Amino acid sequence: MTGKRIDGKATAAELRAEVGRIAAFFRAGTGRPVGLATVLVGEDPASEVYIRSKRAACGEATMESVHHALPAETSEADLLALIARLNADPAVDGILVQLPLPGHMDAGRVIDAIDPDKDVDGFHVVNAGRLAVGDPAALVPCTPLGCLHLLKAELGDLSGKHAVVIGRSNIVGKPMAMLLLAESCTVTIAHSRTHDLPALVREADIVVAAVGRPEMVRGEWIKPGATVIDVGINRVAGTEPGKTRLVGDVAFAEAEAQAGAITPVPGGVGPMTIAMLLRNTVVAAHRRAGLAPPVGL
Secondary structure (H helix, E strand, O other): OOOEEOOHHHHHHHHHHHHHHHHHHHHHHHOOOOEEEEEEEOOOHHHHHHHHHHHHHHHHOOOEEEEEEEOOOOOHHHHHHHHHHHHHOOOOOEEEEOOOOOOOOOHHHHHHOOOHHHEOOOOOHHHHHHHHOOOOOOOOOHHHHHHHHHHHHHHOOOOOOEEEEEOOOOOOHHHHHHHHHHOOOEEEEEOOOOOOHHHHHOOOOEEEEOOOOOOOEOHHHOOOOOEEEEOOOEEEEOOOOOOEEEEOOEOHHHHHOOOOEEOOOOOOOHHHHHHHHHHHHHHHHHHHOOOOOOOOO
16 A cells, blocks of 8 residues: 655645635735746756746736846846845835856845845745744745645644654755744754664654755655655656656655655645745735735635
């Protein structure tokens, strides 16, 4: 018997439909659309795909998306000046600067230039601090927020469960741990220097894998019935010469035989990230307009 496959596409579609409904009410009530500004520096193909997906999702959700495409040689000063203009623009509720940036730019300085209340990626140090202390004003990074949404949809109350988060990045691992702590989980953060990682994972009711190493987490590590959230997106050689395929950080076929529920790659966490970006932008718009954040998002 294999574990249930958690359908991130279906869950994300439901959330995006709800965000679109709320965005339409916002527009009717305020006379303006929810506005997202996206910024891409250079012509990285993967980043261009991500931006197109995000802008298309905005359109489907009746939100206004304005894109700023800058050449790779743009100076950091010019990028910071654009961010300052977007911070001051009343029509912009959310600002997303697509990473990675060219090597001559300091990504930390650029992210910290964004108004924290428009930081819909949730990367600003102010939002990280708000999340750490449990401030409801925090805008939370989209991927861990999407993981939490999937977990709560699957398990309901998470209180008392032992969660192991594999990975300690500022984008996924650390905020994921904060979110799970807020749900009264017992949380362990594991990483490359963790001693006897397999034994630790075997104790977990919830496993969140976010290390960026293809199929690192083996099926024999998974406690029978555990819920596995695989954040990894890794491109590896396919079965045919010259072809590639996407795999997660978890050896899916092995883990599926042990888990109670598991996210596939692709089709699991990925679709939730864009859905949560839209959610964060709608929440930011309500706060900026002096309205209560929408319930249920």
